[in-house]
Amino acid sequence: MAGRYPWDHNGWWTEPSLFNVNTGLVPQSTACGMLIGPLYYFVFRCCSLIVVGLPGPNGLVRINTEDFRFPKSGVYTQLEECNAELDLEKQKLVDLPNAIEEQKSRLRSVIKNVADMTKSLKIIPGTDAQDIQAIEEVDQIRQRALLAIQRYLSQ
Known part of the structure; x- marks a missing residue:
């Protein structure tokens, strides 16, 4: 039955029994489907790839999401970093x-010092x-002193 479905010709999915031709749906155990208005999309796993299928004008449009997946070690490292930050915040x-x-104690001390300084201020008459x-x-x-020094030095 190769070529019967839009995704068969490249070998993305070669199990036609998992696809219901009448409804256009893939069983829940194989794919996660959602109806968005008139557009139906589904995600299914084939080999080590995750493929997103969208009906398009020229058949099924496939997007390979393999490049978007993180390695487990990277995710675990990020999780550990987040947990460390969370522990610091806790x-x-x-x-x-x-x-x-x-x-509060520092603020009380500063307020007391300002109050003491205010009390020690004296009015200048x-x-x-x-x-x-x-x-003036x-x-x-000052001007007279400078003139006297200049006269003495000029003699």
Whole structure:
């Protein structure tokens, strides 16, 4: 019966008894099928390949998914990495109450220090105008000192 079904000619699936011609379905033990609107697709395993069949304008369209499968060791390695990350996150959750208490005590200490510093602040007497006048007087004294030094050095 070679060539009777679209997938027979390349030897993808050579057991026509598993395919029901009347319904167009493959038994559940052989394939997993799903009806999506008018489009029916099925996945079946043949040899070491997983083949996805989609009805198309030129017969059955096959997609080889062998390239998309990971080796078991790679999957197990990823699983171990995920479990290690999960264990770290679980440990962080266990340590969270202690970390919260530590941060609260640090915050209390900082607040106490700020309150003490605020109490130790003293008001500087005078106004801004008085401060500007004092700065100008100091600047004039500096200018006179520079002139005196220059006169002495020029002699």
